[in-house]
Amino acid sequence: MAKVMMYKRFERLWHWSQAFLIISMLITGFEIHGTLTLFGFEQAVDLHITFAWTLIGLWIFAIFWHLTTGEWKQYIPSSANKLMAMAKYYGVDIFLGGGHPFHKTREHKLNPLQRMAYLSLHVLISPAVWLSGLLYLFYTSWDAWGLGWLSLGAIALIHTAAAFAMLTFLVAHLYLAITTSKEPFGYVKAMITGYEEE
């Protein structure tokens, strides 16, 4: 099996800067939420806002990249049967052996479960974070925007719920990304160098 350029330069840059920004925003966000004390409230807010605008900028590039390269098709959901096959693999075969039901290629990087998980991340969790976060940031402008009926408590609730979903995703993602490759840290290496066996 030959090593191919699985993750292009922009994709890797996007992945790792997004990883840094999301983890940093989880930390500063939970400090603002009152869960932990690290930077102090003011600096936590400074960082959270700075990271948020950076991630928005990154996302604009990423959306453009997905659309122009056609990479967005990677997230088209698979059939239920294929999902069940993946579930069976993680539930049974990964313990007993029996091989991965899907072959990873440059054109099909994501297995059916990943397709579903990343699609949920991109169209559900992330937009919930963005929308509630931007509303949170600009709450003094609500009246001017005709949104005076919103309540900060409700927006904060949505933002916090989305943050918990993101953190939950991150835990599962880290487990699968770090431990399920054939060689230890195989996927991590691939995401750094770009090369992976096809």
Add this chain to the structure above:
Amino acid sequence: MLRIARCLKNSNPGLLSLVCFLLVCLPLASATAAVEKQSNSTADHTKFEELQQEFDSAPEVTKACLGCHTEASKQIHKTTHWNWKFTHPATNQELGKKKVVNSFCGSIITNYARCTSCHIGYGWKDDSFDFASEVNVDCLACHDTTDTYRKFPTDAGHPAYVDKPFPPKKGKIWKAPDLTHVAQNVGKTRRQNCGNCHFLGGGGDGVKHGDLDSSMYNPSKELDVHMGVDGLNFVCTECHTTDGHDVKGSRYTTVAKDTHGIDIPGRDDESRATCESCHGLKPHTETINNKINDHTDKVACQTCHIPYYAKGGIPSKTWWDWSTAGRMDADGKHIKKKDENGYVTYVTKKGSFEWGENLIPEYDWLSGDIRYQELDQKLDPNAIVPINTFNGSYDDPDARIWPFKIMRGKQPYDKGNNTLVITHLFGKDSEAYWKSFDWNRAIKAAMDAAGADYSGEYGFIETTYHWPLSHMVAPKAEALGCDSCHSRDGRLANLTGFYMPGRDRNELLDIIGWLAVLGTLGGVSLHGLARIAMRGRRKD
């Protein structure tokens, strides 16, 4: 005392260095103050013919003033400083010292000659005072620059005309000012002029306001960043601008939220009594995080910029319990007690006190619409009675969170009618409480004089009195940080009706959220362990 201890305990290390800094700076500061500012006035009053005379009384000085300043008394006659009467434009309540029942000495009624030692007039010794008299306006109280002119404490606004003992029987002599010298040295109003009444209100230094006391005569900029003699050296009228002798910035009509912003001379109303008048509506440098400017819609500048009050070394009275007044010692003599700081905690004439220094303000929503408990207004005898109340909440667009000194104490009330009462304290007659120590007679005398109904049965009731804080503004480095409020048990822990990040959370969401996160973590851990355990049996 507990409160002081709590303050010191909670204070940052900055407070200690502040104290040290003050100790080093005070001599410097007084040296600066000692350098007399050259007057740039076009008039030298020592050269005025009208003032080359011996004055037998203070009204004669006023008569001389009016010879040139023909309209001065007419202007004064229109002011609250003269009338001690204020009709609130929003509530139509009749307020002012003439009307308000407070929790200090109650009311001026029947106590005139003592209370009116702070009136800008001469001779208001009973309710027959002529408010149309021009010569009875006291020009000197506000325009003396010699610091020798003081109104005698019990002469209805007159200064002493001969040296005489005060307090009586204490062996101290109150010097009569040289009125000719004072008249020839009049000038612009300084901190000393305002302070002689406003710093000492309520019967002593720091009693009423928590943010105004004698430490503000010559404050350092650490104490008040605007008025510091080693800094901007503002006098009171820098912000409390006057228009025809009418001084802006009355507490009865506190502008809780100034949406107008910077007041440009000639174009605006010439009032600089709000922070926004000079600092504008977006006072902080805009960065990517503009949240501090965003706060100006709901949080008054004072809330963050006056982190402590009574911080100039003078304590402020926080508790005054009249119910314990009247006790004598075994010899039938008056009692006076002091605590370990030397603060007076009991006097026979006034009851028990508590004091505090470096106090943390209490916070509440304020829209500026302050109301007072009136003499004929019913009260709830089973509750703490607020002397003043005000509108304001998170949902009120005109309200902001303000810092307050809350004066607490116990004062007499009418048990039969469930109303507040006023008391005849001061006077040579036997009805006066400070002569007879008989509350019933003192209350009846004052209520009769006010034309108010008294059932004849009195009790004592606990009251609160909110004093919004606007002075002792700290240098910006000392302003409160975000964590002071945005924390689980911060300074605004008691305010309700709104969501505040860092303080508030939905506990159910937090439980569900952490269950999801930890559940996933547990799930993948078990999954990983199972994979390790099954490694040997796996057919790869």
